[in-house]
Amino acid sequence: MADAASFPPATVLVADDDADIRDLIVGQLRQENYRLLAAANLADLRQTLRDEAVDLIVLDLNLPDGDGLSLCRELRAEGSDVQIIMVTARGSAIDRVLGLELGADDYLTKPFEPRELLVRIRNLLRRARNGPAARTGAMRYAHIGPWRVDLVQRRLVAPDDRLVMLSSAEFRLLSRFIDEPNVVLDRETLLPERRATAAFDRSIDLQISRLRHKLSSLPGGEDLILTVRGEGYVLACSVDHS
Incomplete structure (x- = not known):
């Protein structure tokens, strides 16, 4: 298994139409030495995925031009293994299960502690790099x-x-x-x-x-x-x- 230091910094894409929340998450992630990208809608997100190699997406479920669930389904159907953390105001078990079944790797409900998001991102990236x-x-x-x-x-x-x-x-x-x-x-x-x-x-x-x-x-x-x-x-x- 490769040592963590041998990997380049992970690229994290934060997709949220709320500029304040988007900037807050990006600001919190800067201390982790990730390469950070941001998108305000699905169109920008899809363009970024075409242009960049992304390791993990912090994805708001409800974007102005589409549904994060549909994007998850599309990415998995295309064979993408990018890690996805869904962030949403919804909190029911049905929503959690649906998000996970359609391709999300984790699910976080607003409001959340920024430290919790950092831990989940770290765990998912470690799992992806050290998996089977x-x-x-x-x-x-x-x-x-x-x-x-x-x-x-x-x-x-x-x-x-x-x-x-x-x-x-x-x-x-x-x-x-x-x-x-x-x-x-x-x-x-x-x-x-x-x-x-x-x-x-x-x-x-x-x-x-x-x-x-x-x-x-x-x-x-x-x-x-x-x-x-x-x-x-x-x-x-x-x-x-x-």
Whole structure:
């Protein structure tokens, strides 16, 4: 695994139509030595993504010319692996789950403490740079039960080469299980970027359920992820890479 110092500064794009909020976030992030970009609407954001290599987007859900949810869906459909933190005034569990299922990596509700945003950005960037694909080098696939997990394209591959796409939330969870097979992982470990509230965040249950449903579409995939009552979840199999 490469040392953090060997990586160039991460590029963070802040997209919010409120200039005061946008400037506040950019100001807070300057101390982290990130390369910072800003956009006031989806048109500017899309142009920036065409012109620049962006590592993470702090994305307001409601922009004057479109919906952040739609942008997430578009980016993931295009195969983009840019990290996305949604920031919105909405706070319901349904909104959180929808954002995560459509491709957001994390979700923060206004008003929020700037320090909390800094921690979440740091965690997501660290995870992206030190995740399964980075650690396995040229090895693209993780083998679990009857499945191959494509660590580059974020999808499941059946023995007959049938493809099953994973949402960003599903891939994030599966990656953490792949990191530590046969180890019981609690909610805080599975959702480190939301450690303070993970114990009460029920959206993870829905994400686990959807991931299990996809894994169980092949014989031998039904019992790959088990619940350990009162403790968490476990990937109950060995993991090989190729």
